[in-house]
Amino acid sequence: MTQTHHLALHDVSIALDGALLVALDARIGPGEVLTVMGPSGSGKSTLLAYLAGFLDEAFAASGQVILDGVAIQGLPAERRGIGLLFQDPLLFPHLSVADNLRFGLPRHRRDKRARVEAALAHLGLADFGDRDPATLSGGQKARVALMRLLLSEPRAVLLDEPFSKLDTQLRQEMRDWVFEHLREAGLPSLLVTHDHQDAEAAGGRLIELSV
Template identity: 75%
Template structure:
């Protein structure tokens, strides 16, 4: 988590048939957040799907995605090192809270139990290890999801409107936590949103898509 990472998007162009959906050229340094804004239907989610490695075969994409100088666009999703934070916390309902965090930890990590305990303490949920995720509050779920992402040691993070479903009073607090932790970890992040406040709290550069 300490090594600084850099994400470069070079001449990205995604199209559906003959229609060009979006074009993008950007660079995100360690700890930086790039916000991509746009109304629904502007191709935001297609961009995320492309970067994460889930682009549906109907779409065509050109350009290079360089993570620390290496082109990851030919790699399968699980090998890209791209963490993804969804709109919903998506805690696995069949696993306990600890089970969810453990799922994020790479296999090679030795003292998993300890790491999980430490992580729970860090987000103020010590003692929640054996809880059924369904019994957590919205904010607690969001924090577990974030911690699970960080434990998986990604090299870059994609944020898919992660705050849109939170209560207004929680939203600001959660944004602070997310961006602080990402910055601290030195991860380049790409935030996709249609909420201007998200962009403001992120504090980084902003690109607007309009189609």
């Protein structure tokens, strides 16, 4: 997890029916967090969908997304190497906690069981592997979700208001925890939020979008 990754957005612009929604040009270095803020309707989620590879055909996008020197904007989502953290932890309800983590592991990894166990131990959830994810607390779920993302070995991470649904105390705790892990992993990250405290905690550059 000590490789260094670079994410660059070269003159990215997204339009719908000829009307420009978002235009962005930015470079994000390893362990850096770029925060994008803006009111609803400013195209934040459109930007995330574009970067992750889920943009609806109705939108017209131009520009280039370069990840570690490779243009990825034409690749399908699962081959981009971009991880996504949602508002909700979204642990698969049909899988156990351990299987949720295992889902993140790339197929070619051999020592899956050991990695999952190590991840659980790191989270302080060593005995929780067989548990139903629905029985975890909100904070535990959020941690498992990030750990699952890290296990999938992304080269960049998108965060979609990941703390907005947590209560105030937990929010502060999770911010620190998440950003620390992302920095440690050396991942370039893009955070979308409308909460200034998020931006401060992220500690990186801030771009404000307007409607």
